[in-house]
Amino acid sequence: MIAETVFSAVSAAGLGIAAITAYRRRFLRATRIAAYSLVPIGLVLTGAVEWAADTAFSPTAWAGFGLLGAAWLLFVSTRAVERRGGGTRKERKAARSAQRDAVAPAASAPSLPQDSRTATRPAPAARTTEPADDFSDIEAILKKHGI
Structure with missing residues (x-):
């Protein structure tokens, strides 16, 4: 009243x-x-x-509000964990399989030397491109876009 x-x-x-x-x-x-x-x-x-x-x-109504609040906290926390962990289980499995497929085949081959002469000294770093050619891929991209 x-x-x-x-x-x-x-x-x-x-x-x-x-x-x-x-x-x-x-x-x-x-x-x-x-x-x-x-x-x-x-x-x-x-x-x-x-x-x-x-x-x-009403104590019953307050208990209901408490349960609704607990449910909301559970939803929010699972969403935060999902975002931090990289998505759902299905998305993580797809990312792992894509990562496995992205590994080069030569990377899984053993890197032990075949000859005893090469085992004593490290192989020189092979450089197949000249410093001027380092930017050739960038130039190709720029040409592709007309720049």
Whole structure:
């Protein structure tokens, strides 16, 4: 009963402020104030205030809100772990298989030397391209795009 009276008074005060704002020719602001001030009286007329008062003092309702909060936390935490871990199980399996396929065949061959002479000294680093040719692939890309 008291809540309905307070909500009605707040709505009446809000409508009064909206009328003063409209008198000052700030119609957009007055419309917003009127909209906000109609919400409390609308809640009273729909019975939401009585429902909220009954819910606020109900232990069963608080237990339900607690369970809803726990469910929400579980959803959020699983989503965070999923993002951090790289996606779903199916996506991780596909990424592992793609990674296995990306390994070069020569990488799995043993790298032991065949000759005892090469075992004593390391093989010189083979350089097949000249320094001027290092940028040939970049030049090809730029030409492809017309730059």
